Amino acid sequence: xxxxxxxxxxxxxPPLIRRKTxxxxxxxxxxxxFFALWEIFVRLFEIEQFVLPAPSAIFAAGWQWRWPILDNxxxxxxxxxxxxxxxxxxxxxxxLAIGSSSLIYDGxxxxxxxxNSIPKVAIIPILVIWFGIGTVPAIxxxxxxxxxxxxxxxxxxxxxxxPELQDVLRALGARRWQVIMKxxxxxxxxxxxxSLKVAxxxxxxxxxxxxxxxxxxxxxxxxxxxxxxxxxxxxxxxLLVTSVMGIGMYAVAAAIEQRMxxxxxxxxxxxxxxxxx
Amino acid sequence: xxxxxxxxRVSLRYGGEDDGTLALHEATLKVALGEFVAVVxxxxxxxxxxxxxxxxxxxxxxxxxxxSGREVTGPLSIVGMAFQNPTLLPWRTTLxxxxxxxxxxxxxxxxxxxxxxxxxAKVRDLLALVGLKGFEDHFPWQxxxxxxxxxxxxxxxxxxxxxxxxxxxxxxxxMFTRExxxxxxxxxxxxxxxxVILVTHDLREAAFLAxxxxxxxxxxxRIVAERTVDLPRPRALEVTxxxxxxxxxxxxxxxISASRTQTxxxx
Numbered sequence: 032x033x034x035x036x037x038x039x040x041x042x043x044x045p046p047l048i049r050r051k052t053x054x055x056x057x058x059x060x061x062x063x064x065f066f067a068l069w070e071i072f073v074r075l076f077e078i079e080q081f082v083l084p085a086p087s088a089i090f091a092a093g094w095q096w097r098w099p100i101l102d103n104x105x106x107x108x109x110x111x112x113x114x115x116x117x118x119x120x121x122x123x124x125x126x127l128a129i130g131s132s133s134l135i136y137d138g139x140x141x142x143x144x145x146x147n148s149i150p151k152v153a154i155i156p157i158l159v160i161w162f163g164i165g166t167v168p169a170i171x172x173x174x175x176x177x178x179x180x181x182x183x184x185x186x187x188x189x190x191x192x193x194p195e196l197q198d199v200l201r202a203l204g205a206r207r208w209q210v211i212m213k214x215x216x217x218x219x220x221x222x223x224x225x226s227l228k229v230a231x232x233x234x235x236x237x238x239x240x241x242x243x244x245x246x247x248x249x250x251x252x253x254x255x256x257x258x259x260x261x262x263x264x265x266x267x268x269x270l271l272v273t274s275v276m277g278i279g280m281y282a283v284a285a286a287i288e289q290r291m292x293x294x295x296x297x298x299x300x301x302x303x304x305x306x307x308x
Numbered sequence: 309x310x311x312x313x314x315x316x317r318v319s320l321r322y323g324g325e326d327d328g329t330l331a332l333h334e335a336t337l338k339v340a341l342g343e344f345v346a347v348v349x350x351x352x353x354x355x356x357x358x359x360x361x362x363x364x365x366x367x368x369x370x371x372x373x374x375x376s377g378r379e380v381t382g383p384l385s386i387v388g389m390a391f392q393n394p395t396l397l398p399w400r401t402t403l404x405x406x407x408x409x410x411x412x413x414x415x416x417x418x419x420x421x422x423x424x425x426x427x428x429a430k431v432r433d434l435l436a437l438v439g440l441k442g443f444e445d446h447f448p449w450q451x452x453x454x455x456x457x458x459x460x461x462x463x464x465x466x467x468x469x470x471x472x473x474x475x476x477x478x479x480x481x482x483m484f485t486r487e488x489x490x491x492x493x494x495x496x497x498x499x500x501x502x503x504v505i506l507v508t509h510d511l512r513e514a515a516f517l518a519x520x521x522x523x524x525x526x527x528x529x530r531i532v533a534e535r536t537v538d539l540p541r542p543r544a545l546e547v548t549x550x551x552x553x554x555x556x557x558x559x560x561x562x563x564i565s566a567s568r569t570q571t572x573x574x575x
Contacts, residue, residue, distance in 0.1 A: 193395065195391050195393060195395045196395050196397070198360075198365055198389065198391075199389060199391075199395055199408075199463075200408075200412060201365060201383050202363045202364075202365060202383050202384070202387050202389045202473075203383070203385050203387070203409050203412045203413050203467070204382075204383050204384065204385035204412065204413065205383075205412045209412055213397075213408065213411065213412070214397065217397070217399050218397075218399075220399075292399075294398050294399045294447060294449075295398070295399075
């Protein structure tokens with residue numbers, strides 16, 4: 032049939048491949064260049080190590096302290112992951128409730144915004160009073176800081192359902208929850224996964240801030256101890272590990288997004304990520 | 309006479325009781341079982357409102373509606389609907405999109421799990437009937453507008469509705485695709501004989517497809533004229549250029565322009 036829509040991507044294949052490899056190595060070029068410039072800058076101006084250590088010193092410190100770093104990173108990773116998972120579950124359910132009922136939306140939204148405006152650092156001392164120093168305040172902080180974007184995105188996805196799409200189902204006698212399960216929820220998935228990428232980095236910020244304030248383990252705690260002992264390269268190594276973990280979790284969230292909602296991404300790169308037809 | 313669809317002086321007002329817009333004003337119409345009725349009228353005359361009222365999506369402000377002898381108080385599951393936009397779900401394949409009503413309407417939703425294969429076969433047959441064979445596993449955005457609209461028609465028909473409501477389903481298509489789909493719709497109707505209410509502003513479409521054409525006045529919408537189309541079935545496209553159809557279209561056009569000039573001052 033002549034009506035089929037063929038994606039015209041195929042024709043430009045050779046330049047596309049070159050572009051693709053370029054896109055793959057470009058992030059590495061940026062990172063390596065960044066560290067190289069940093070190294071040159073530090074050496075050129077002979078900056079003291081306790082002010083700004085050179086990348087070489089940071090990597091050396093990282094290698095020297097690799098076991099404590101690994102141990103503490105694992106702690107941070109676990110608290111972040113647990114807090115984040117709770118945030119996903121809560122954000123999804125609350126977003127579902129708020130997005131599907133304008134009454135719940137009107138009632139809860141202002142309170143939620145008010146709550147979200149509170150700097151989470153300010154809550155940590157209270158959490159310490161309740162739960163003591165340790166893992167629990169870090170998990171709760173990670174959760175508190177990361178659930179909001181998930182909730183808002185899911186709620187938006189559901190609330191902006193096309194009225195005609197709802198009519199199609201309602202005309203069949205579908206109940207409200209059926210409309211939400213069949214249309215609203217799948218429809219909000221691109222919003223949901225987009226928010227995961229934001230939320231995962233937020234969760235990291237939350238757990239590390241909490242560890243810095245009140246913990247006896249974790250990468251935040253390690254950095255605090257390191258800087259109090261003027262082990263500045265070690266503190267920087269901690270930062271580095273944190274950002275590597277952040278990239279890793281972001282990549283996982285992005286990969287899941289790609290798999291689950293390829294149908295919504297079709298415009299981004301000429302339909303290349305579209306599910307196979 | 310009691311019709312299959314029976315509207316008795318139905319009015320609908322948007323917004324407030326007094327200051328809202330009156331979209332429908334005492335519309336009365338009867339549609340017999342298995343009849344194909346087209347409703348034409350100037351744009352904004354409340355045709356789509358009529359659809360929503362008949363399917364029970366919106367309750368009327370005044371008057372009563374009965375379908376199949378029963379008062380309409382809420383959405384009816386014996387209705388299939390198709391709109392100007394195909395409104396297919398982009399995350400579902402053509403096949404899965406057409407299965408959607410089966411997941412909701414009784415008794416299919418309870419049987420679906422056990423008899424999935426036979427239902428899928430049914431969907432494939434229906435797709436073949438509208439010329440979409442081989443596109444079962446395509447996603448909506450991989451189909452052209454005409455093909456999406458065919459799929460949308462299939463979705464409206466898959467649960468064997470006894471009433472098919474079509475709200476300008478071909479309005480956004482080019483003329484050739486539109487004529488192709490007229491033929492597809494006629495085939496579907498002849499094969500299954502549902503009662504059809506087609507809302508359109510294409511007079512040729514109305515004259516070609518319908519057994520009876522109703523003309524609505526400009527807002528507030530009322531039925532101002534009615535014409536029976538005496539053409540044998542199945543009709544070929546050439547029919548629309550024969551004197552009978554041309555005269556019919558001409559007459560319908562005059563009814564509409566007359567109703568427009570009457571209410572022109574109201575905008």
